[in-house]
Amino acid sequence: MRPSAVRLLNILVPIKRAVDYAVKIRVNPEQTGIDLNVKHSMNPFDEIAVEEAVRIRERLKDAVKSIKVVTIGPPKSAETLRTALAMESAPAPEPLGVAKTLKALIERQKEGVDVVILGKQAIDDDAGQTGQMLAGLMGWSQATFASKVEVDPEQKVANITREIDGGLEELRCKFPVIITTDLRQVHLFNLGLFQEPRYASLPNIMKAKKKPVEKLTAVELGVDLTPRLETIKVTEPPKRVGGGKVANVDELLAKLKEAGVTGKRA
């Protein structure tokens, strides 16, 4: 007889509202940033993080006590979030500021936090730092670029497969642990092994509207979100112009030779 599962695990998923990945971005005329008057959605890596948290709950059922989602950014960020915590600041802070805010939020959680799952990077700033910074500030174990996560709530460990340059690495991380998600999951979704990040159904969207959203400010949390790095300008990358077409392989080879590209044994 198995004893009934104890509610053990508290999961926190920080997410970011970013310009939708399909939007062709434009640098603004002042060169201070990009035109943000475009479609925004949840950072795709964070969707995977949310999906992973939900899947952990599906596998472990009652062992998961809570999943809380948090976003830190301008008031509109709350749209990205239909559950749990929203924190207002404008504009979106730097990774170190976000990590400090998350630390302050974790310290407010009476029941503690066992697992934090984040996307490996946001597709706007492409920094890829927040998870590691949070792990450093907390002194917790970290598993970046995770493509497979197995949580054992009783042993309080997570076995994680991570993407490294040239292959894969498996780690065993003690709780509390910070995990950042890679895209391998998506690859597996498409092979039918996992489900794709799911769309919220209308009933769930209605239910989500009733879930509590706690709004906090940087002042309430005692964190300073002043940027430390100064963005001097944002510019368009140089445009490439096509060099025209060739008629056959020989002409192509001639062009390659001209550019200094020859066969390995040539």
Add this chain to the structure above:
Amino acid sequence: MLKARVFSAKQAASPHALVFLEHRQGDLDSASLSALTAASQLGGQVTGLVVGSPEEVPSVVEKAKKLNGLTTLLHCASPQYTTILPETVSPLLEKLLSQNSPFTHVVSAHSSSAKSILPRVAAKLDVPAVSDITSLEHDAASGSTTFTRLIYAGNAISTVRASSSIPIKFFTVRSTAFAAAGAGDAAESEVKALDSVEVSDPPTEHISTSLTKSDRPDLGVAGRVVSGGRALKNAETFQSTLYPLADALGAAVGASRAAVDAGYADNSLQVGQTGKHLAGMKDSKLIVAVNKDPDAPIFQVADVGLVADLFEVVPELVEKLKQ
């Protein structure tokens, strides 16, 4: 001593970079050699750091001490560093960078290992980090460093300045933007051993590593890349068509997101934002496109385009390259 420090704070200390030199099987990673080049461009002293197991470190040090651009080489060996884990390596870096640290910059490749470690250490020291830079300029008078880096998947270039208020500037380097530092001409650097900082009962344990075996160059640093998309039909034709061409050119193999999603190629081969290097292809010196569709968007950026069936053209290309 105290006087000197006050003076240096006013004058802005001349830059002194600490470069985290990564290695695998006794060889320095070429991405780390690009990081060393970037560090040299700061215009000050450059110290290298080699961390690893007692078996690996001596042979890596032999090679690293000959690198051009290094003034000092620090090394630290411990069985605990056999696998580089952020939880065990960070305390060593923190110790090195606190208490009267001479270092003004911490530099590494934008590798999976270094990008796991550097932000962790930076946060502990309460300084920001700059990821995947493509150029840099240090102003010795003000002690500020200006970096460029790509944002929004390479669709915009951001220029950011880290002022002297950031005492230690952390940054990772896009290897394709800097040539790899060479070895040989310069005087050997001064070599110093460091005591390891052992972590008792580390929260993370390494279980296993499995590397994809390949004789081809690594996608992130390769001089040439042969990349395939959905038109390759399946995993078998992807390999049988592209691999001979890659081998004939001494090139790495890449894959589009579509080819990866369809299972033709491993995720590690993906070129583009979510894969190996952000929009890396657009920075290439020469883009060659083969596509059946004369209106394919790739022809708008390709330097050389050929409208043809790749299954006919690629084998012909391989044959003629071998001649």
